[in-house]
Amino acid sequence: MRERILIFGGVAIFLVLFTYPVWHAKAASTQAQPPKLQLPADAKECVAPISSMRAAHMQLLIDWRENAVRNGVRRVHATNGKSYDASLTRTCLGCHSRAEFCDKCHGYSGVSAPSCWQCHNESKLISGRAQ
Amino acid sequence: MIENALVGSRKYWLWISALLVLIAIGMLFYMRQLTYGLGVTGLSRDVTWGLYISQFTFFVGVAASAVMVVLPYYLHDYKQFGKITILGELLAVAAVTMCMLFIFVDMGQPARVMNVLLHPTPHSMMFWDMISLNGYLLLNGVVAFTTLSAERKGVATPHWVKPFIYLSIPWAVSIHTVTAFLYSGLAARPFWMTAVLAPRFLASAFASGPALLILLILVLRRTTGYDPGAAALGKLKTIMTYAATISVFFVLMELFTAFYSGIPEHREHFEFLYIGLDGQTGLVPWMWVSVILMVAALAMLYSSRVRMGNQALAVSCVCIFISLWIEKGMGLIVGGLVPSALGSVAKYQPTMPEWGIVIGIWAIGTLMVTVFYKITVGVRSAS
């Protein structure tokens, strides 16, 4: 009889803790805002259609990376017909600001970027412009 | 089966708690190493492998030594080993786990460890080492737990276990040979690049493994009354003695080749270890302690021949174990890297975080052995 109280009490506490992510925002009456991304100032089109970039940009980055590092292929022909320098810093970060673009979504969705920034730098173009 | 490990005396639980504390401390030190990098260790650009890899090398030997109890029992029907084959196999599981943990904590980017399997490199001995260690873990784990659970159920061991047992015999030899190949194929390191390294590894493994096994059996006998019998202990003692003798012989062979040929690149490593080089004498007292312990142990073992009291046996086992732990551990790894390719004599001293992590891993191995043996004794005394 005694145990029943403990068991049900324990289950109740567990359920409360388990569903914390669902109710805490409402309880604190904050509303999660989707991130406002700062799009590149001058470039009109991306290296690939936005839908495919949204779905698979990491795969594109990895493909470009493996090709550049392991096969020495430094210029890639993208699906839009143009050729690009396969460089994270010069090409990708040449248009996108890391803080205003990449980190915004990755932070919001909690998808930690696979530590690109431990090694790769910001483009001087963007950081120069930002100043 | 696990329930056997969840009941015990106060002393048992104190022991488990102490081990858990050591493991927790080791984990805290490891978190620090993960955050800061391997800079928390005493490793350097010259001495790039140290305490972690030395422990890995030594305990692979302990893991391989299970073959010394499995082979006589299963291939030669040596029935006296009936009560210790399981102990040897379970010790092997714990030892191999420790080895893999030692490698893991030594890696600069441990999160990428799967790259070894995702991008197989058959030309690298380290790739084969990963395969063989994991295979050995699987083999011994499957064999030990199947035989034990069959005993628990009171049935005969299933037939399909037999091929695994037979496979574990050459596999045990292979894990230590592959580990030796890690070192003995490096043209850059004359101290390691010797054909006798793999035989040396096996000899010292078959001495240090049984030494540890004897000690564990003596402890088991004292704490639980589980007695494999005097014949088994005596045979283990014999194996340990001859293996240790052969190991010493191999070391003497190495000393002859190095010093008689006089080639500096070969000779200097032994000078660094036993005499000191360029003012660096850090390892000299350790190496001589190793020598003295081995000589003392062999003197005890050879002078007693047949009858040997438990205390004397325990002392000689401890001496052999520690002696080989020094010589095959730090002596082998640091000795191979000092002097460096450019002849510089670096000083290597493991730091507190390094020791903390190593002790934590030892504690994990000890915890595994404790739990495994508790289960074994529980199952065997029930049946």
Place this chain on the structure above:
Amino acid sequence: MTITRKQFLMFAAASLAGVAGAKVVSGAEVVREIGKKEGKRWAMAVDFQKCRWDQGCTQCSAACNRTHNVPDIPNKAQEVKWIWKEKYQTVFRQESELVNPTLTGHPLSLLCNHCSKPACTKVCPTGATWKREEDGVVMMDWHRCIGCRYCMAACPYGSRSFNFVDPRPYVANINPEFPTRTRGVVEKCNFCEERLAKGQIPACVENCSERALTFGDQNDANSDIRRLLASRYAIQRQPELGTGPAVYYLI
């Protein structure tokens, strides 16, 4: 059709092993040779008697460190270096001082030898370092390196360094054109392969005002380096090990 629990578990285990095995097999790396046209072999000749290191010159190492964000680690035991100087008698240790008396005290530059049969690439368990077949450069993939340091143990020349700590704080001026490295990976001279791809010569060679370093394709009989090697006596570090180094020290 009834299936026992044992059968189900065995089927599940077999499926898992099959999937895992397929993943491993499909990931097997095949080193692809791109356009193995004429088979270049980049090499460097060090005319170290022109070197003015003992007069305080650090042009080659400074240029390399600048270009590649090589950190200046305060703890020298854990330093990272791609090109550095040692004295002649340290490098060619077993040579009697009477063989080349004028050379004994000279500084000479040490760097990765970009061997034709590298000991380091043989032992790498992940393929994070490999020899590029079309020009002989021994490459590093810092994305794949697990930091096991086996390559450092295998290199007979001590050319490789490990990032014991995060190197970024120790890089004075980060060159944004080249990444830094993260802690826990091994690095070494890469023969400025990113510059070679743009048709430039290595930074150290370009910045040595004494023109002590000569760089070129040793497979091209008409290259500067081949003509230099034909006219001068040169030695290499530990050639008896069979590694086939591509760095020559001119006597």
